[in-house]
Amino acid sequence: MKISFNPIGVIHTQFKEKTGVPIQPRFSSSGGTVEIAPEYAEGLRDLEDFSYIILIFCFHESKGYSLTVKPFLDEKERGVFATRAPNRPNMIGVSVVKLEKVEKNILHVSGVDMLDNTPILDIKPYVRDFDSFGDAKQGWLEGRIRGGHKSDNRFG
Amino acid sequence: MKISFNPIGVIHTQFKEKTGVPIQPRFSSSGGTVEIAPEYAEGLRDLEDFSYIILIFCFHESKGYSLTVKPFLDEKERGVFATRAPNRPNMIGVSVVKLEKVEKNILHVSGVDMLDNTPILDIKPYVRDFDSFGDAKQGWLEGRIRGGHKSDNRFG
Numbered sequence: 001m002k003i004s005f006n007p008i009g010v011i012h013t014q015f016k017e018k019t020g021v022p023i024q025p026r027f028s029s030s031g032g033t034v035e036i037a038p039e040y041a042e043g044l045r046d047l048e049d050f051s052y053i054i055l056i057f058c059f060h061e062s063k064g065y066s067l068t069v070k071p072f073l074d075e076k077e078r079g080v081f082a083t084r085a086p087n088r089p090n091m092i093g094v095s096v097v098k099l100e101k102v103e104k105n106i107l108h109v110s111g112v113d114m115l116d117n118t119p120i121l122d123i124k125p126y127v128r129d130f131d132s133f134g135d136a137k138q139g140w141l142e143g144r145i146r147g148g149h150k151s152d153n154r155f156g
Numbered sequence: 157m158k159i160s161f162n163p164i165g166v167i168h169t170q171f172k173e174k175t176g177v178p179i180q181p182r183f184s185s186s187g188g189t190v191e192i193a194p195e196y197a198e199g200l201r202d203l204e205d206f207s208y209i210i211l212i213f214c215f216h217e218s219k220g221y222s223l224t225v226k227p228f229l230d231e232k233e234r235g236v237f238a239t240r241a242p243n244r245p246n247m248i249g250v251s252v253v254k255l256e257k258v259e260k261n262i263l264h265v266s267g268v269d270m271l272d273n274t275p276i277l278d279i280k281p282y283v284r285d286f287d288s289f290g291d292a293k294q295g296w297l298e299g300r301i302r303g304g305h306k307s308d309n310r311f312g
Binding site: 001002003004005006007008040042043044045046047048049050051052054056058067068078079080081082083084088089090092094096119121122123124125126127128129130131132133134135136137138139140141145 | 157158159160161162163164196198199200201202203204205206207208210212214223224234235236237238239240244245246248250252275277278279280281282283284285286287288289290291292293294295296297301
């Protein structure tokens with residue numbers, strides 16, 4: 001069964017190539033703009049009242065995948081579904097970014113970790129009551145995360 | 157531009173029809189099993205050390221969309237991207253669920269809010285340091301969320 005999607009927009013960022021992309025939004029101070037196709041602009045109503053949004057996107061420069069991957073933050077091979085690596089069976093990315101401002105069909109965001117021109121598939125409001133689990137155990141990533149990591153495209 | 161995915165598995169839940177599905181995992185005590193295609197099982201290695209996982213799935217029973225929607229939790233029309241409603245331009249769902257146990261290609265999870273046989277597109281570890289924002293403002297949903305809500309398929 002194939003499931004097909006048309007991107008609803010793209011994100012513009014300063015990251016023109018894979019090297020140097022921050023490994024996760026929380027460690028990025030970079031701003032970006034999400035440009036939604038004008039015909040969807042009405043769907044953005046009320047979004048500005050949320051601090052964060054969830055961007056669902058396509059790792060469009062990802063080629064192929066393997067089931068284990070040595071993440072940037074680790075020395076051991078890990079199962080790909082236990083990582084956020086881009087080379088996965090379905091090259092879908094999920095990032096929580098800070099929403100700074102909405103202007104018609106343009107979202108100004110910060111904490112961006114995507115390549116320039118990454119296709120955006122969906123946007124959802126980040127809802128503290130659904131999405132925030134401050135007590136979550138985080139497996140092999142425990143203790144490995146510090147600010148300022150840069151990706152070599154094998155990120156955790 | 158069309159982007160196509162093949163599901164990596166399905167989730168089995170007790171919810172055979174749209175009515176009665178909990179509106180979000182956090183308010184569900186229901187268990188479920190995610191059955192990943194055996195050829196991907198190796199990719200699940202190391203996942204069990206995470207408390208929560210992010211399931212990316214297809215709202216397979218969703219038909220069409222509108223750009224504004226009156227969510228179950230509200231009386232006003234909201235922009236669809238400011239809701240978690242299933243009827244969206246790309247019918248992608250994102251839910252954080254608790255991971256109870258991994259047995260080969262089967263994940264036992266709890267806090268499930270999906271219909272039985274929902275196709276799973278991707279699984280990611282929930283990483284507290286990337287995904288938890290306990291101070292996030294949550295717009296129109298502020299103060300509207302209490303446990304025990306059931307969906308009529310127009311959920312927030």
